[in-house]
Amino acid sequence: MLSVLDSGTVQGPEVRLEADVVVVGSGGGGGVIAYELARRGRSVVVVEAGAHVPSTRFTETLDPMFDRVYQDAGGQTNTDGDILVLQGRCVGGSTVVNGAVCFRMPPRVLARWQTEHGLSSLTEARLAEAYALMERRLAVHTNAPHEVNANSAVIARGCDHLGWHHKPVARNVKDCALTGFCFHGCASDRKQSALVTHLPWAVTHGARIVAETHVERVRLEGGRAVGVEGVMRRGGRDEVVARVVVSASRVVVCAGAIQTPLLLQRSDVPDPGGHIGEHLALHPSALVIGRFAEVLDAWRGATVGVACHEFDEDEQGGFLLEGGMASPETMAMMLPGAGPDLVEALRDYRRLASVACLIHDENVGRVRAEGSEKRIEYRLSPADRIRLTAAMRAAARIYFAAGATDVYLPTHGSGRVVREAELDEVLASIPDGPNSVKMISYHPQGTCRMGADPTASVVDARGRVHTVEGLHVADASLFPTSILVNPQMTVYALAKLVADELAVAPATTR
């Protein structure tokens, strides 16, 4: 089992550590940074806010897994309260609770980063090399037929009827046990999350992991980062058991697109352009549910099997439809309405299937601290609202084409559609504005964006914060725009490039 320093092993009320590099956050980005630098001889300390929860404590139920491994016990939302922002808060971060879906970033998005954000050094060839390495390490493969479960099979069937392009997704799962519990944490270590890959590999090379420790601020001296300080709490949130100070010549923040900008703001990192915490994209998803005459038992099998790619391009719609079945409690939240119709749908859980509508959203949100509090301000732009409606329409059409008897749109009110001919009318009845469609975000991104221009970005193409020597970022907050697809592979790849830069840089200079 992974060796960590936490409230169960700490000695005394103060922890003082020294390292070449301190990494804040232990998810996809943090894990890669830690391993890549540790294996090249750097001393590394990883500081994680959440607890170390080994897979032996993964119960395959959201109660208590929400509490054990999710940020805010699964209750993190935007200020409007209509988007549940689900992130991991545990050793391994969001890689522990994601759906294991692996995509490379679409080339057209990278081209936009190069032309609009000056990231010409971030070439397709460099990224491709980093992607390929990560794919080899993390057992990324395209789903075999046995990894396409009934939930995804109906999507494929519907797409076939409509003549729409679909294909199995790639996942970072080794010898998948087909339990369907990726979002609860993989209890048999098949998902190649940071918890069972980069973090234990980094520890093998001498890295130390400090868990249950909230980093309050990056310590700045004379315009450069010299470490971090924070508090260790029992379970990551109860009473304080120790103050933690880590001195290091380099600080790499990998806390994710919500926590990373908050830490930089708390640390008074100079931000002349006012971009820290801005340009948030949530890559929101809305769950469309189909009910079928036949029993599907759609929760069995690989969590995500196929995706419909008919609408990937912006001019085609700019959204992605991925098969992913919801557990009963999530289904109960997402099914629309109240009363006998709702009960009837829940009673037919074995006949339900669900598809996530992921839109290529605009970076219209922001994250900011307000006193000791955080605010995730994000509301769909008018264009994204159109995109989301189109995505829900496409998902519903897939289900009707596959033979669904009913389709449920993720509204609060009357989102049930029993005939395709009624679909547009029901969609048109959904009110504008917040709290009209229930959404989930697993993929916040873009709050410390990369760019060549220090007045228009926070970080340069090498992951260095423009305004502070020795301070780096390596997580999804780097993304200048949202990327349409699930972001984990791009986080891994960018972190690899940042790590390579750090590995060749002298210890105390840029």
Place this chain on the structure above:
Amino acid sequence: MPHDAGGRQARRAGQQRAAIDPGCARPHDDPMGASLTRPSRRAALTWGLAALGVAAAAGAALWPRVPTPEGEPPGYLSGEARAALVAFAEALWPLTGTALTPLSALPFVENLERAVGRLTPAQRADLATAVRVFDMGAVVVGANGTRFLNLDAEAQAAYVARWAVGNTLQREVFGALKQVVSIAYWADARSWAPIGYEGPVTARAGIPRLGDAPLPEA
């Protein structure tokens, strides 16, 4: 919902909240957890209550607080919040006459308390406000003239359905309440058998753990 509620509003919201549900300020609550709050949202909910013409003080004067039923342990939720959430769930899911597990067949209130206990103090405060807004809102929404808890079952069902298609505030409150009761009911394994859900697999099937992946070559 406004994004710019000021400190005065937030303080006032806090005062009202404390009056609504003393449980939201339990002494062992972690003040550091307050870093996870959404003050303007809470203030908006409270001001929504005011906009409905049902100020908390007036409500408290007209309708005595519902005490925590004897035998139920004290918790994060007040007695009236528990009662309102139970009534909300009963209206949301009319289970009588169905094969689904009745609320009374599982420890629904204890499940609610456990779910609420896992929220941050600020989230608990939000929820307490939302429940109060929902309960007292019945005085004017639909011109019922009485709070939700005092409506008969048929009127409660109609009231719940009305909030599902109501204004932004009503939909937000409806969604928040639906979320917490859904976790309290559907995360309980006793609710699964009638819908054919099998629950956790790995231990039951004896699936071996692979452990940490071997070190890569590069």
